[in-house]
Amino acid sequence: MRRYRVGVLAVQGAFIEHEQAFERAGFDAVEIRQLADLEQHFDVLVFPGGESTVQRLLLHELGLVESLWRMIDSGIPVFATCAGLILLANKVDGERNALGRLDISVKRNAYGRQLGSFSTVGVFCGREHVRMTFIRAPGIECVGSGVEILSRYEGNATGVRQGNIVGLAWHPELNAGETLLADMFLSERGRVC
Numbered sequence: 001m002r003r004y005r006v007g008v009l010a011v012q013g014a015f016i017e018h019e020q021a022f023e024r025a026g027f028d029a030v031e032i033r034q035l036a037d038l039e040q041h042f043d044v045l046v047f048p049g050g051e052s053t054v055q056r057l058l059l060h061e062l063g064l065v066e067s068l069w070r071m072i073d074s075g076i077p078v079f080a081t082c083a084g085l086i087l088l089a090n091k092v093d094g095e096r097n098a099l100g101r102l103d104i105s106v107k108r109n110a111y112g113r114q115l116g117s118f119s120t121v122g123v124f125c126g127r128e129h130v131r132m133t134f135i136r137a138p139g140i141e142c143v144g145s146g147v148e149i150l151s152r153y154e155g156n157a158t159g160v161r162q163g164n165i166v167g168l169a170w171h172p173e174l175n176a177g178e179t180l181l182a183d184m185f186l187s188e189r190g191r192v193c
Contacts, residue, residue: 006079007032007042009068011058013050013083014173021173022046038067044077047084049135049171052092052108055083056099065099072101078165085167086138102162103144110139111153111169124151124159132158132170140169 006022008015010031019029022044030040045068047055059065072078072088078101080088086108090100093108111118117135124130132153140157143149150166151159158169 003028004044005030005040005042006044006046007037007040008046009048009055009059009084011062011064012054014048014081014171015046015050017171017173018046018048018081032064032068033062035063035067038064038071044079045071047078047080047087048173049082049084052083052086055087059087069099069101072165075164080165080167081171081173082135082137082169085140085169088165088167089138090144091142092138102160102165102167103147104140104157104160104162104167105142106138106169107141108138109136110141111137120153122151122153122158130172131175132172133174134158134170137169 003026005028007030008018010033015031019031022029030037030042032038059068086092086106087099088102089097089104089106090102091097091105111134114136117133119131119133121129122132130151132151140160143157143160147160147162149157149159150161151168160167
């Protein structure tokens with residue numbers, strides 16, 4: 001049986017935690033640090049949490065933007081956490097994001113700064129008792145008509161899907177016992193639920 005491979009953007013942020021979570025779920029992880037890394041085969045593209053401004057700058061400096069966005073537009077399943085969600089949002093803090101691929105508007109640090117980080121348990125795509133860890137998490141303020149809401153916290157969207165992209169404001173990679181990542185991508189290659 002073939003093992004699926006994830007390509008994890010590894011220029012800054014929580015890429016190691018994402019790699020480890022996917023490896024625990026039975027995937028092989030490939031780090032994307034330079035343009036040549038995109039020549040490797042992978043089944044899922046991962047944008048991890050971290051500092052979205054730093055990640056955006058590094059993506060441009062390393063010449064990765066056009067190739068990554070071509071891959072996204074071609075339909076590869078994409079998983080974005082926290083800063084990754086910010087990178088892919090069409091609007092960030094009221095400003096148009098030229099890199100955006102998700103028809104959502106987000107606000108940085110909507111759930112507080114680092115000291116305000118917290119975990120809660122909620123429903124993700126019908127699955128109950130899913131641990132959601134918010135670390136300087138962006139808030140999803142508005143979703144377009146083609147965006148499906150997968151999770152909420154206090155009534156606000158915290159997880160979305162549009163086409164081949166799944167974006168979460170919270171961090172599933174931090175929950176070692178969860179099989180959420182495998183469940184999301186193994187059966188239907190990117191389809192959740």
